[in-house]
Amino acid sequence: MEDAKQLEAFEAKIAAGQKIEPKDWMPEAYRKQLVRMMSQHAHSEIVGMLPEGNWITRAPSLRRKAILLAKVQDEAGHGLYLYSAVETLGVDRTELLKQLHNGTAKYSSIFNYPTLSWADIGAIGWLVDGAAIMNQTALARGSYGPYSRAMVRICKEESFHNRQGYEIMMTLAQGTPEQKALAQDALNRWWWPAVMMLGPSDDQSPNTDQLMRWKVKMESNDAIRERFIDRTVPQAEFIGLSVPDKDMKFNKETGHYTHGPINWDEFFQVIKGNGPCNANRLKARADADKNGAWVREAAMAYAAKQMKEKEVA
Amino acid sequence: MSQDSQWPVWEVFLQANPGISHKHVGNVHAADAEMAIQNARDVYTRRSEGISIWVVPANAIAASSPEDQGAFFEPSNDKPYRHPTFYKIPDGVKYL
């Protein structure tokens, strides 16, 4: 039973803009929601290494290769920060990975789409990281201390991801006609998944009110989506590319773009595991874990031997 | 049977510049201390954030609890005489 007084104090603390720390009292629903969100976020970073990692060995210049390596490495680092934020709530990484590998944990739907050309690396940095940063900047103001601190660090590091993606797209769009076609094709394929990755419409997200009050969620999905579209459409126009939405129009009265219908059916199918790459992504992660088991075990065995030697000495 | 694990957790403290104290920045998983230092270097100094690293096994850290907050920290609130601003010194007096 949760003490009404504790709940009141908890909510007052959040309303006053204070952070909740791991050992503080918190409602079970808050803890559960945070574990769910943070672990999904962590898994997304780690699975997200795969579609981009695909292209490291094929990057078309040494400069691009180095940038992409550094970027994918950042994703690994961000996954690590987020796993450790979840660990503050008493769920360890071994358990989290088990949930990922057996399919019970979710991760961002976007990483179940394939990267089919070099331009996709540009599109991911520009669109996917662009959308993610908008979400993360909001989450950095969230109420749970460890999550919020991880977000601050991640946002700081991610600003280059977004720019390098746009730079790739710009270079292609200003290149040969073949390169420009590559860029437009990537935009065509990644636009809708990026618009969808910010989550279902508000009328389909049941817990929004409570989560907003507890500052677990800071903004509605639709509000973030609107900002993403408002900022991104002109960026596309600037480099002579067009978003694949014939209904996209700027509304002078509201100052926002209105977009065509979103195919939510596709979104829920991908979330359910029916995206083009779900099976491959999970297999790659599970294989890495399985093939690494003897390595991790050897390191522990060696550490134990060293400890013993020290004790004897 | 093998005991699979993701290795123990080590808390990481970084000194950003000479002369200032080490600050907690996060943690890493590692099988031993040497590995923890190397992992901390690879994870937390990718953008030259530090010049010195401490790692401490997470289970070796003891912490005060939130319930202690009142008893631990409030008593010092009513001891303003520990702060230099508590004392009135005439304007003309220098070097105090």
Added chain:
Amino acid sequence: MNIQEAKFEYLLRLGDSSLIIGHRLSEWCGHGPILEEDIALINIALDFVGNATSILAYAGQTEGNGRDEDALAYLRSEREFRNLLITEQPNGDYANTIARQFLFDTYMFFLYEELKNSKDETLAAIAVKSHKEITYHLRHTTEWMYRLGDGTAESHERLQNGLNDLWMFTPEMFDMDEVDALLIKEGIVPDLNKVKASWEKRVKEVIAEATLKLPETTFKQKGSREGKHSEHLGFLLAEMQYVHRSFPDSNW
């Protein structure tokens, strides 16, 4: 062969080895045994790619035909690559990768230590920067030699197999030819016999400390100095170069 030609050739040997082993390491990205090690491997791969970029850029300048680092990396074919055979060997399991890295990192550590004193200022400057990076790589791989060698029975066996398989590629690292002779005389590069002595001493020490056996194969694979590689390199280059080559004269 004049000094300039010899230097170009020598720089290709250095730069190609870094480029190719960096490529192999980057294949681990997203597939490492634990998240922290993924991050460490990418750091090392990044250092190699950076080193290759500096050296190939300098090779292009030395040659003087307007080829830059990308032209050299992306527009040469198998027979023109000068990387050591050991660098192109596939990753295998993690023990195999560690064995390859250890044998090569140790070589690079002692080689670049000497190159820091090169009378060629540009090469010396690159060597100073790279030697710091390699010092860290070697520390990382050496620690892993101990952990896997003296870890479990399984890791010991896997690492011993890795060492045995790769051993035949090591003598080639110390081969010298006309290129070396010319540049040694000018004080630009070291005599590899000196590097060899340091390498053998260190490798023996670490292998013993890691409770492993020094491999006994005396058979020797060579050919990289003349661009004769294993079959692996062709596949690696096909992957590395195809985007660049599919869009000739493009900016990226």
